[in-house]
Amino acid sequence: MRKRGVLAVILGGGKGNRLYPLTKYRAKPAVPFGGKFRIIDIAISNCLNSGLDKIYILTQFNTESLHRHIYSTYRLGRFSNGFVDILAAQQTIENMDWYQGTADAVRQNLEYIKQIDAKYTIILSGDHLYRMDYNKFLETHIRNKADITIAVKPVSREDAPGFGILKTDRKNHIRDFIEKPGGDLLETACSPGLPEGTPFLASMGIYIFTTPVLVEILSADKRDDFGGHIIPASIKNYRVVAHPFGGYWRDIGTMASFFNANLELTSLKPPFTFYDENFPIYTRARSLPGSRIDNCSFKDTLLADGCFISNSIIKKSVIGIRTIISNNCELENCVVMGCDYYEKRSKNIPVALGIGPRCTIKNTIIDKNARIGKNVKILNSDKIQNADAENYYIRDGIVVIPKNTTIPDNTVI
Structure with a gap:
């Protein structure tokens, strides 16, 4: 009423x-x-x-x-x-x-x-x-x-x-x-x-x-x-x-x-859930297809619409709309916000939208439309709490890749 x-x-x-x-x-x-x-x-x-x-x-x-x-x-x-x-x-x-x-x-x-x-x-x-x-x-x-x-x-x-x-x-x-x-x-x-x-x-x-x-x-x-x-x-x-x-x-x-x-939110019984038909959380309606998954392992993962993920291992992560994760990647404790659009593959684009093959990423927030190259490792092995770099930030020990950022091939953070 x-x-x-x-x-x-x-x-x-x-x-x-x-x-x-x-x-x-x-x-x-x-x-x-x-x-x-x-x-x-x-x-x-x-x-x-x-x-x-x-x-x-x-x-x-x-x-x-x-x-x-x-x-x-x-x-x-x-x-x-x-x-x-x-x-x-x-x-x-x-x-x-x-x-x-x-x-x-x-x-x-x-x-x-x-x-x-x-x-x-x-x-x-x-x-x-x-x-x-x-x-x-x-x-x-x-x-x-x-x-x-x-x-x-x-x-x-x-x-x-x-x-x-x-x-x-x-x-x-x-x-x-x-x-x-x-x-x-x-x-x-x-x-x-x-x-x-x-x-x-x-x-x-x-x-x-x-x-x-x-x-x-x-x-x-x-x-x-x-x-x-x-x-x-x-x-x-x-x-x-x-x-x-x-x-x-x-x-x-x-x-x-x-x-x-x-x-x-990745838990099977999270303390807060969006799934309440009597008290729903609304958002923009999108006409996205279901996500396509090929030979992947997921554990405690929240997966949104329109994603393409192949031959990867993903643990305790939120994967946002239109996320693309290429072969042989490993993600753990990550919040991936996804993309605003799909992109046609082209040889003229050195680093494609999404996460390239053979990447290992942990304890990271990846904002929208980010481009992560091949063989990238984002681990914060030195456990730095706060830092500002050219194409990433660290806040409270969490690596943050800003929106529209490109991380070149073979980068180690």
């Missing part, structure tokens, strides 16, 4: 420095994930499955790829009053600045938000992996007559210093916000009624505002960030409530978390 009184605003993120070079040519929400999806598909699908069909996406960096994906995928049709629209940062007579933070991005678009005249506005992050029915979130907000409701995840003592921690009373009203607490400060951040193993409530960066309250707060407080500025200040003056979430949730805004979340 459509929720006519709710507007969803998805924050597209900043420059995406933590995911660079995957964000070299695209906005962070447009980064491919899980073989055939984009990160933005998660938040949009959660909205549509929850009956929210009025959705704004706020972006300002490398937006062309994201625009193309959104407008080719999410056409809600002439029989719906809903929309999925992008609000890119723009200079106006009133404001010559780009988005300075999450709150500033929403503030600069308050006129668009007010035009929708929705009673509630839900603000979402565009780089989280989770499945949530926002109706339950909204019910918590309405039942508690809240001005602001924040989705929270119970976390352990070991994990708490990596998050903004919200302290609640026994009625789930938020009384304090502590940014990444440690030491003695951590001991004061426990909330009542939680299990001993997870006594802290981490903010998920997902908020519901009663819309007039959102307009009032952002008009009065000109600071830039929700988590660092707006939420801590609002706790003192408004009714702010926590909505506990017990399901799978990951922030995939860093290279390590993005890589590990992809590899988790």
Whole structure:
């Protein structure tokens, strides 16, 4: 059922420095994930499955790829009053600045938000992996007559210093916000009624505002960030409530978390799955053939459509659309994003699209349209954690081959 009184605003993120070079040519929400999806598909699908069909996406960096994906995928049709629209940062007579933070991005678009005249506005992050029915979130907000409701995840003592921690009373009203607490400060951040193993409530960066309250707060407080500025200040003056979430949730805004979340999908029983017919994750429909496999060995592998793979061994890897892997290759712990197109073979092309014969590749992300030559070894044997080279990067010990990059024959990384 459509929720006519709710507007969803998805924050597209900043420059995406933590995911660079995957964000070299695209906005962070447009980064491919899980073989055939984009990160933005998660938040949009959660909205549509929850009956929210009025959705704004706020972006300002490398937006062309994201625009193309959104407008080719999410056409809600002439029989719906809903929309999925992008609000890119723009200079106006009133404001010559780009988005300075999450709150500033929403503030600069308050006129668009007010035009929708929705009673509630839900603000979402565009780089989280989770499945949530926002109706339950909204019910918590309405039942508690809240001005602001924040989705929270119970976390352990070991994990708490990596998050903004919200302290609640026994009625789930938020009384304090502590940014990444440690030491003695951590001991004061426990909330009542939680299990001993997870006594802290981490903010998920997902908020519901009663819309007039959102307009009032952002008009009065000109600071830039929700988590660092707006939420801590609002706790003192408004009714702010926590909505506990017990399901799978990951922030995939860093290279390590993005890589590990992809590899988790290769399990037969992954902690997060795209296969839920009652709550599907949508993406662009492609008319691709099934993948063709010849004399290969696969173990714990997620294989997308339109691939050609021959005489190779692939373990614990995600193989994206239109991936071509030639004879006698071995891949392990790899995320291969595939290609945007097929290429006719020609002697004039020194290195063809895809992965050439006799390559050994481990612990690597290969972005779209990469060309890996013959006899290439990508192993990071020296276990380098971070490095920048001419045609590859290393982040958190993971080798990253950027989009449209060529790795010559016989290269060893």
